[in-house]
Amino acid sequence: MPKGPITSIIVAYGGMNYTSPVVEISDVYSTGTGARAEAIVANGVITSIIVTNGGSGYTAPIITIADATGVGVEATAIIGGLPGSLSGGIRKFIDSLPRLGAAGANNLGQYISIANADTTTFHGSDYYEIGLVEYSEQMHSDLPATKLRGYVQLNNGTDSNGQNTIMPSPVHYLGPLIVSGKDRPVRIKFTNMLPTGADGNLFLPVDKSVMGAGMGPIDMPGMPGMKENYTENRATIHLHGNNSVWISDGTPHQWITPADEMTSYPEGVSVVNVPDMPDPGDGSMTFYYTNQQSARLMFYHDHAFGITRLNVYAGEAAGYLITDQVEQDLINGTNNSGVNPGLLKVLPDIGIPLVIQDKTFVDSTTISFQDPTWKWGSMPGIAMTGDLWYPHVYVPAQNPGDITGVNPFGRWHYGP
Ligand SMILES: [Cu+2]
Structure with a gap:
């Protein structure tokens, strides 16, 4: 949080019956020291408070007025009233927005990576292998790196010889964005690569009284009646807003743990893999999206029972963009869809996805x-x-x- 000397004190209400008020300055977070101020009294009313020494390091100063007779004064201390007097905190408008692809990197090297489709392994479909990993990324110039969990592409699309290539891309917050076309199916093999055991626990508080976050139905080994907890490294992919068939929806009961996790609950009760794709094995799931939808920005995110909000907050979310002939006509000045007889170039491109998070x-x-x-x-x-x-x-x-x-x-x- 920002810290600085007290640069002024504003009296909102002067109170009454003051005789010899003493101004005391403290801080909610006990960070500040050294500030001194004097109250000016006229006819029992405090008319102003003069800062004689601003001190240093104040974050949230509190003004207390001690007086034998007076009551009611209200005053507010101001920090940062002088240019350059504040230090620390997260400054606004210091970092530029991370944009799409490596060319869109900001001053911190952040960008939203774009997934590369493998178009040959499953004929007629775009295929992606997506892993889930724990990593750190610096989110702001005024912060050290933040621990996160997020998606990363494990294959690297199709090379110039038409072969599926394996080259894990670096993990990027809110990546990898998948770009698809209306009616062009996307297939995903998702692999949970989070840490296991105690290291697999979330670095956020988990309320185990929330259904699905604490005890499951199975007794702990050798302890009848003591129910085993679900692990905190459960995860899946739910494509938010997609017209998905249920087996590929990534519902709250379609999650999976890492392959080597020791648990009685290695996967959700509704996990079903795509019938015409190979069995992905422990720790992995497959998904099939029809994309029978018009152009839109969606996002895929975790949906694990009881911890969805925490997993998404930790970073398990990424963009998914469908384009269609109408949008392409408006970008290219063509009229294959019939909506653009004037051959106008209305749109500059498929757009700049804007993601707002708290x-x-x-x-x-x-x-x-x-x-x-x-x-x-x-x-x-x-x-x-x-x-x-x-x-x-x-x-x-x-x-x-x-x-x-x-x-x-x-x-x-x-x-x-
Ligand atoms: Cu959603």
Whole structure:
């Protein structure tokens, strides 16, 4: 978070009956030191507060006025009121947007990779082998690298001799984008390559009271009545918005664990592979998409029972774009579809996919005040700046300790 000296204090309401007020300046996160200020009183009202020493390192300053007789003053301390007085934090508009392909890399080297189709292994279809891996990527100039999980292409399309080639591409956040055409089927072999055992646990808090995230139906080995938990490295691919047949939908019950995971639940109960593709083996699934849809931007993402929101937040999402003859006519100034008799070039290209996401990052210097029970991330138990943060405390809307009975920050009502 940004830190700096206190550059001014604004009095919103001067109160009454003040005689010799003393201004005390503290900080919500205990980061600031050294600030001093004096209150100016006229007829018992504080008319202004003068900063005599701005101090340093303030993040969220609090003004307290001590006085034997006065009440009611309201004042706000300002940090960053002078150009260049702030340091730290995540600055706006510093990094450019990662665009499509290596040529679209931004200043951090981020870009959304584009998958290369193998057009020969399955005649009439585009074929992709997609892995799921754990990796790190720097998301902002003011952050260290962030631990993520995401998709990566494992084959490399079709070479100039028409052969399927194997050359894993580097993993890129929100990649690899699959570009397909209306009515051109896409086939995918998905392989879960996440870590296993304790390393396979998510680096985000998992609420095991959510159905599908905690205990499953099977007893732990040798412990009758003690149910074994589902693992946190379960994953699948669901193509969001696609007109998919159910066996390839990637429903909440169509997930798979890595091949070498030790678990009584190696795959979801509804996993069905594509009948005319080879058995992909443990840790892999196959999918078939008809793409009988008009041009559109979709995305594929994880859908595993009980942890979908966490897996997608961790990075298990990528773009999927269908183009069609109508769109191509509007790009190329042709009229094969019949919608463009004027042969106009209306569209410059298939577009620039825009993806808007909401992420919160851990700041190791303030997390112990903001979230005292945070214990997840890349070094569980040690708060690491740049780790993804996720809510994990259910704050009740009732507060028996407050005379109103209400907790204004609460979101959850007690049951009867
Ligand atoms: Cu979805």
